[in-house]
Amino acid sequence: MKNQNPISSGGSGKSMNVIAPLSLVKHLSCFFFFIFGLTLGIILCFHYKSFSFNLLVTNRQFSIFTSQSSSSSLSTPPTSNTSNYNLEPPNVIMHNLNDQELLWRASMAPRIQEFPFKRRPKIAFMFLIRGPVLLAPLWELFFKGNEGLYSIYVHSDPAFNESDPQGSVFYGRRIPSKKVSWGHANMVEAERRLLANALLDFSNHYFVLLSESCIPLYNFSTIYSYLMNSTQNFVELYDLPGPVGQGRYSILMQPLIKLEQWRKGSQWFAMDRDLAIEVIADNTYFPVFQKYCNGSCYADEHYLPTFVNVKFEGRNSNRTLTWVDWSKGGPHPSQFIRTDVTPEFLEKLRSENSCEYNGNETNVCFLFARKFALNALDRLLRFAPIVMHFNS
Numbered sequence: 013m014k015n016q017n018p019i020s021s022g023g024s025g026k027s028m029n030v031i032a033p034l035s036l037v038k039h040l041s042c043f044f045f046f047i048f049g050l051t052l053g054i055i056l057c058f059h060y061k062s063f064s065f066n067l068l069v070t071n072r073q074f075s076i077f078t079s080q081s082s083s084s085s086l087s088t089p090p091t092s093n094t095s096n097y098n099l100e101p102p103n104v105i106m107h108n109l110n111d112q113e114l115l116w117r118a119s120m121a122p123r124i125q126e127f128p129f130k131r132r133p134k135i136a137f138m139f140l141i142r143g144p145v146l147l148a149p150l151w152e153l154f155f156k157g158n159e160g161l162y163s164i165y166v167h168s169d170p171a172f173n174e175s176d177p178q179g180s181v182f183y184g185r186r187i188p189s190k191k192v193s194w195g196h197a198n199m200v201e202a203e204r205r206l207l208a209n210a211l212l213d214f215s216n217h218y219f220v221l222l223s224e225s226c227i228p229l230y231n232f233s234t235i236y237s238y239l240m241n242s243t244q245n246f247v248e249l250y251d252l253p254g255p256v257g258q259g260r261y262s263i264l265m266q267p268l269i270k271l272e273q274w275r276k277g278s279q280w281f282a283m284d285r286d287l288a289i290e291v292i293a294d295n296t297y298f299p300v301f302q303k304y305c306n307g308s309c310y311a312d313e314h315y316l317p318t319f320v321n322v323k324f325e326g327r328n329s330n331r332t333l334t335w336v337d338w339s340k341g342g343p344h345p346s347q348f349i350r351t352d353v354t355p356e357f358l359e360k361l362r363s364e365n366s367c368e369y370n371g372n373e374t375n376v377c378f379l380f381a382r383k384f385a386l387n388a389l390d391r392l393l394r395f396a397p398i399v400m401h402f403n404s
């Protein structure tokens with residue numbers, strides 16, 4: 013009890029004793045009037061500040077949307093030609109957008125279909141890899157002479173810190189990446205991150221996902237025509253009874269996703285810009301996969317097939333363009349080493365197939381193949397000009 017007195021009277025007690033009791037009332041009322049005014053001032057000031065702050069935020073987002081040159085959100089170096097800079101952004105690779113901002117930014121599509129500048133449609137080659145692009149020299153040969161018709165995006169493990177040599181087509185093409193674990197939904201997050209980065213470039217028209225062990229089976233001009241002229245997307249999907257198909261479905265996904273809508277398919281897709289935007293803008297189906305298909309459900313084999321089956325089956329070929337050999341069974345497909353690579357083997361992958369392309373039967377069903385080991389590189393480089401007509 014005793015101790016409370018000095019505390020409650022506080023530091024002002026001493027000066028109040030000096031002042032006469034009568035003027036104390038006057039002083040106090042003056043003091044309270046002053047405090048009231050001050051509080052009112054602070055409140056008004058804060059209100060105004062938060063109002064102008066809101067305006068600022070809106071302005072900033074608007075500037076992300078309209079121009080990348082003035083905004084600090086996309087830190088792109090100025091280009092030599094500024095006349096069409098705001099309309100035709102340069103290849104934006106490094107930016108400081110987080111995933112949410114990136115997906116939002118990339119989900120925008122123009123309502124006017126004609127471009128006010130000359131647009132050469134490009135193919136975005138998106139490499140989802142761990143470390144380096146293993147077969148980089150083969151891809152270098154593939155891309156050579158086709159500058160302006162492709163863009164490259166690389167998503168690798170954030171712990172991988174080696175840089176590609178200057179002058180390589182992969183130099184400076186690594187996007188801000190996050191850790192990817194086998195089977196987890198974060199694999200699909202990485203695919204969406206690649207798509208979103210590639211969508212920032214209006215010129216990208218077709219989007220292909222590739223692994224570190226993928227090779228092209230045809231030369232650039234053949235692949236470019238095949239994709240650009242395709243009326244369909246290439247997202248493989250099929251219904252598979254049993255534990256590794258329907259067995260991975262979770263009843264908790266209902267009512268949004270029903271068992272009869274559940275599909276399986278290869279992770280390696282090729283899709284046009286319209287579908288790519290739908291995939292990165294999907295805020296309905298993907299969160300359900302993140303929640304209930306994270307782990308041994310393998311979201312990378314089920315999210316896209318199921319999503320496309322439910323929403324966009326009409327324009328889908330239901331097949332993949334990436335050849336792979338599952339014939340030996342097990343959780344991983346066969347890997348091909350140096351001695352497997354012969355001209356006959358490559359020819360077989362190129363043409364001994366049958367499928368539909370734009371409603372017609374064709375024997376060109378696979379444009380890419382996996383999985384090829386690093387030790388196969390020298391033979392691939394040797395046969396590519398002969399079998400695959402690189403640089404002919």
Ligand SMILES: *[C@@H]1O[C@H](CO)[C@@H](O)[C@H](O)[C@H]1NC(C)=O
Nearest residue numbers: 091092093094095096129130
């Ligand atoms: C910039 O673009 C304009 C129109 O596309 C073109 O006429 C001009 O030559 C270009 N300038 C440079 C420096 O590339």
Ligand SMILES: *[C@@H]1O[C@H](CO)[C@@H](O)[C@H](O)[C@H]1NC(C)=O
Nearest residue numbers: 169170171172173174175176
């Ligand atoms: C790359 O990472 C390794 C270990 O993860 C480290 O030893 C090495 O110094 C790093 N190199 C560079 C250039 O940062």
Ligand SMILES: *[C@@H]1O[C@H](CO)[C@@H](O)[C@H](O)[C@H]1NC(C)=O
Nearest residue numbers: 233236237238239240241242
């Ligand atoms: C699409 O096919 C037509 C006819 O085969 C061809 O003339 C055209 O060059 C192709 N387009 C592209 C972008 O390759």
Ligand SMILES: *[C@@H]1O[C@H](CO)[C@@H](O)[C@H](O)[C@H]1NC(C)=O
Nearest residue numbers: 196197198302303304306307
């Ligand atoms: C998915 O699983 C990983 C590892 O088990 C976990 O870190 C992550 O939080 C999970 N994500 C969701 C959305 O549950």
Ligand SMILES: *[C@@H]1O[C@H](CO)[C@@H](O)[C@H](O)[C@H]1NC(C)=O
Nearest residue numbers: 249321325326328329330368
């Ligand atoms: C793809 O599969 C869907 C069913 O998921 C079917 O409706 C469609 O006709 C198939 N398309 C082709 C080209 O086979």
Ligand SMILES: *[C@@H]1O[C@H](CO)[C@@H](O)[C@H](O)[C@H]1NC(C)=O
Nearest residue numbers: 241243369370371372373374
């Ligand atoms: C299919 O092939 C026939 C004859 O080869 C050709 O006339 C037709 O235009 C082709 N259809 C498509 C959709 O390419």
Ligand SMILES: *[C@@H]1O[C@H](CO)[C@@H](O)[C@H](O)[C@H]1NC(C)=O
Nearest residue numbers: 231233234400401402403404
């Ligand atoms: C690409 O390969 C095809 C055969 O698949 C060939 O006819 C064509 O000339 C090649 N294109 C180039 C630019 O070498």
